[in-house]
Every structure is written in C-alpha cells, then in structure tokens.
C-alpha cells in the first residue's frame with residue numbers, strides 16, 4: 277500500500293502510462309479493466325486498487341457494526357495493489373492488537389480494515405466509485421448480528437468464520 281498527499285487526482289493521472297508497455301488504446305483499455313477507484317463521502321481521501329476485486333464478505337461482528345453503522349461489506353486486496361491519496365486525512369483506529377481501521381477524519385467515512393502483519397488490506401465496498409464487478413459471497417459473524425434486520429439473500433451464513 278502506498279500513501280500519497282492531497283487527493284488532487286494528479287497522481288491518478290500517472291497511472292495512465294502503460295504506453296511504454298503496450299501501445300495506445302489497448303493499454304488504456306487494460307488499465308480501465310484492472311484499476312478500480314473509490315473515495316470517501318467528502319472526497320478528501322481517494323484510493324485506487326490495481327487488481328480485480330475478490331467477492332466481498334459481509335461481516336456482522338460488533339466491531340464492524342459500530343465502525344460502519346450497520347454491518348461491513350468489504351473486499352481484501354493485496355497491499356501492494358492499493359494506493360491512497362489524501363492519506364493525511366485518514367485516521368487509524370486500532371480496534372484490536374492486530375487490526376487498525378481507517379476512516380476519513382473530515383467526513384467520517386469508514387474505508388479500510390488493515391491488519392499490518394498481513395499482506396492484504398480490506399476495503400469497504402461502499403467506498404468504491406462506479407462498477408465493482410463483484411458480488412457478496414457470504415456472511416460471517418452472524419452470531420453477533422443486530423436483531424433489527426434479517427439476512428434474506430440466500431448466501432451462506434457462518435456464526436463466526438468458515
């Protein structure tokens with residue numbers, strides 16, 4: 277994961293440089309397919325993910341419920357595929373010894389689930405802009421879900437983790 281300064285979008289433009297690898301139109305098309313982008317509610321924080329998105333989990337644990345305001349749906353991506361712009365606006369909260377969660381210090385948008393010892397980082401699906409081209413795969417920590425909603429999508433449910 278690389279973190280950059282103000283989310284001006286200037287750095288984003290630097291991504292469109294695969295011309296040195298594959299010429300012109302084809303290269304740009306490849307870039308569009310591979311790179312997903314997202315942002316917080318106010319736009320102070322933006323990010324890109326330079327890989328396809330794995331099917332996300334829906335986590336109903338108490339920590340995810342409080343962090344997200346309902347329950348969390350996130351996808352895990354390789355750490356080196358993530359770039360964060362406006363990183364100085366991300367506040368990291370250590371919700372446990374092994375995990376820190378990142379949110380925008382301006383608008384409060386919850387975006388990142390970061391276990392520093394791992395080679396991946398979780399990103400909230402709701403923070404992605406545009407098509408994500410993936411779908412929720414399963415529900416975890418259902419034992420801790422709130423009593424005010426039902427899970428009715430027919431996807432596998434686990435009391436904790438599979």
Ligand SMILES: [Zn+2]
Nearest residue numbers: 316318380383
């Ligand atoms: Zn924000």
Ligand SMILES: [Zn+2]
Nearest residue numbers: 335336337340
């Ligand atoms: Zn959780």
